[in-house]
Amino acid sequence: MILITGGSGFIGSNLVAALSERGLGPLVICDRMDSDQRQANIAKHNVAEIIEPGALCSWLDAHTDLVKTIFHLGASSATTEMDYKFLLDNNFGVSLGLWRWCAEHGAAFIYASSAATYGDGSSGFDDSNDIAELSRLRPLNPYGWSKQLFDVQALLLSEAGYRPKQWAGLKFFNVYGPNEYHKGGQQSVALQLHDQISRSGRAQLFKSHHAEYEDGGQLRDFIWVGDCVDIMLWLHENTSVSGVFNCGTGAARSFLDLALACFAAMEVEPAIDYIDTPTAIRDQYQYYTEAKMDRLRHAGYSLPFTSLEEGAALYIGNFLTVNDRYR
Secondary structure (H helix, E strand, O other), X not given: OEEEEOOOOHHHHHHHHHHHHOOOOOEEEEOOOOOHHHHHHHOOOOOOEEEOHHHHHHHHHOOOOOOOEEEEOOOOOOOOOOOHHHHHHHHHHHHHHHHHHHHHHOOEEEEEEEHHHHOOOOOOOOOOOOHHHHHOOOOOXXXXXXXXXXXXXXXXXXXXXXOOOEEEEEEEOEEEOOOOHHHHHHOOHHHHHHHHHXXXXXXXXXXXXXXXXXXXXXXXXXXXXXXXXXXXXXXXXXXXXXXXXXXXXXXXXXXHHHHHXXXXXXXXXXXXXXXXXXXXXXXXXXXXXXXXXXHHHHHOOOOOOOOHHHHHHHHHHHHHOOOOOOO
């Protein structure tokens, strides 16, 4: 039995789809089914049970011999959340409880970390598992801090010998793809650009407020959600691999590149307006992210990553411009 927390969310529902397509399971989702969009995210797939987060502990206690793997993708992912106590309880406390359960019951534990742990990138984007190096990272927001806190705790517990049968934390970079429609302001820029172009034939990008970057030249490591799922499935199959790993492509691309890829996929002539970066986020704005992928490659992961142009074409052509946008 496989448990997926956050299984009706963006990355979680894409993982559920892939597991279901491969006949793996039974699959159990722990999530709040609080919108039609979340229900649509999993409607096509073979899910044995859906449990509310508040019932998770009692459910696990009743299924100790059945759960073999927990994919923990449920958390508060709002980078604007400022309630430290909420994040400590939700992003750290729940993760630690699941770690302990897996350690005590011989289950595998694969969880979502975040590239937000790297802060402004001044310390690089190396997913070193050296605790001293990891502890030097300075996230720019409370969300990144909560993810960083658990990454450090996971490594400390693992070194002390108190760990699940297998464990892996994935530092997701800028993920885009189907089933993110419920995320509101946290939707990927790819989806936001598609919607802008659909409405007006034009796209908006932030101006640069950094002398080294042109308008629209800010760089991100954009990764197609299918590639993230492939990494999780590979980890599920390769149970000897544990640790914290980056989950990106290793190739930074500009927001302008992304916009042009969207225009090309939609067969619309490019027309871009540059707007000021909002002052509320300007001081915390990242101008460059690029995952260092050596650790995952050295661990044995060999699949190629989807290019930005191919990913934009897949997203727009197979989902955003058809009647059924859900995977």
